[in-house]
Amino acid sequence: MGSSGKPVVVLLQGAFQLPDVYHKFARLIESHGFPVVQPSYPSLAGQDEPDFTKKTLADDVQVVEAAIRKLVEDENKTVVVAMHSYGGLVGAESVPEDLTLKRRKERGLSGGVAYFFYNAAFVMPKGQSVATAVGDSPNHDHWDGRFKMRDPLTTMYHDMPEDEAKLWADKVVAQSNAIKDTVMTRCAYTYVPSTYVVCTEDRAVPAPVQEMFAHTAGSTVKKIDAGHSAMLSRPETVAHLLEEVLACQDVTQ
Structure with missing residues (x-):
């Protein structure tokens, strides 16, 4: 665990990847003093379960919201949510306003969600779904209630050895x-x-689309020359940006 002055980072992964893809980044920021919590999505885990293909974004949200609620309400932790790709949708749907640091301070309570850190992440407005906003990407294969990235080697990991x-x-x-x-x-x-x-080198979510997402979220924008999985290909750079942002925002326990 990190020092008491640093927030807990809830790390939300993208699609088609199990948590171990993010372990390198998680261990790195833990070594810098940030505790990390990484919930597992029902829509990715339990692939052999008979109801697997019925798991929705709402099921992923339920798990993540429960994890955040435990940190905030039971442990009075300050939380930063770091989101990659599909994780941007999960994170935005998982934080009710009563769990934010600002709202809890107004009620005389400690802890709360203080900040969002998006990394090549999806952002959508209310009323939209992936189906209505994006549809079926030509980069995906679909079968039996499942879908998968067709060519991850050149789409998600092209900037790695x-x-x-x-x-x-x-x-x-x-x-x-x-x-x-x-x-x-x-x-x-x-x-x-x-x-x-x-x-800027992302082949899965082109940079102009990311900039549109950032505008929708009202985010401060930072840019790095990296492909889609920068937390894997450029972990030190992403970790430095995270620390820099949190220091500027004075996000502490």
């Missing part, structure tokens, strides 16, 4: 297609301040 990129590409898994149907209802970026890290 070839052997390392292949290692992670081989670990890509299918996700429940039902996540696409969940309509956004909360959009916490409207009341949680944020920074958005645009990855």
